[in-house]
Amino acid sequence: MTxxxxxxxxxxxxxxxxxxxxxxxxxxxxxxxxxxRDPVGGAVEPVGVVAVTPSPSFLTRHPTLPVLxxxxxxxxxxxxxxxxxxxxxxHALARRSTGGAxxxxxAVTADSRHLVTANYGSGSLAVHPLDPVGxxxxxxxxxxxxxxxxxxxxxxxxxxxxxxxxxxxxPGPDGVxxxxxxxxxxxxxxxxxxxxxxxxRGPRLRTRPGSGP
Numbered sequence: 001m002t003x004x005x006x007x008x009x010x011x012x013x014x015x016x017x018x019x020x021x022x023x024x025x026x027x028x029x030x031x032x033x034x035x036x037r038d039p040v041g042g043a044v045e046p047v048g049v050v051a052v053t054p055s056p057s058f059l060t061r062h063p064t065l066p067v068l069x070x071x072x073x074x075x076x077x078x079x080x081x082x083x084x085x086x087x088x089x090x091h092a093l094a095r096r097s098t099g100g101a102x103x104x105x106x107a108v109t110a111d112s113r114h115l116v117t118a119n120y121g122s123g124s125l126a127v128h129p130l131d132p133v134g135x136x137x138x139x140x141x142x143x144x145x146x147x148x149x150x151x152x153x154x155x156x157x158x159x160x161x162x163x164x165x166x167x168x169x170x171p172g173p174d175g176v177x178x179x180x181x182x183x184x185x186x187x188x189x190x191x192x193x194x195x196x197x198x199x200x201r202g203p204r205l206r207t208r209p210g211s212g213p
Contacts (some may be wrong), residue, residue, distance in 0.1 A: 144198075
């Protein structure tokens with residue numbers, strides 16, 4: 001497998017789940033891998049591939065429910081959800097389109113009512129409502145970051161700053177959602193309405209051109 005980055009997620013039972021890139025994105029992985037961690041010594045042993053799914057490059061766990069979410073980082077991106085069993089088995093719950101390209105990060109909002117995804121390739125954010133058992137429904141909003149300022153050509157970090165590239169979403173306990181866009185050197189702030197729409201909370205915070213936050 002070819003992990004993208006550290007995406008192991010402890011679930012309280014000593015199990016870790018690891019994402020990767022699969023052949024669809026030029027990787028060598030097969031899907032989500034599970035490992036068993038020794039709680040005393042910390043050593044890990046592979047359990048095996050527990051979900052065959054294309055390029056689950058980033059994973060996150062529901063904060064209170066036994067549900068695991070993954071982005072599927074493809075040109076036509078989507079998110080997947082599975083219920084977690086004590087034996088590391090994953091049971092598919094849903095698969096939803098993010099409405100954008102190359103989703104690379106996702107998070108559950110602080111109130112556990114929505115799943116928000118950053119579409120890197122298209123510079124957009126997708127919102128999916130979560131039902132009481134953590135299953136994502138159809139997309140409730142899709143917001144694309146405008147390349148209203150842009151980065152001067154001589155300060156760009158190659159193709160990463162040819163336009164907006166949403167790269168991370170981070171919900172705060174006060175309800176604000178922070179969204180980092182490295183393509184336009186900005187951090188956006190949103191409130192997530194109960195109906196699942198993203199409402200801008202003031203203007204974006206601009207960082208130094210070329211810094212790619």
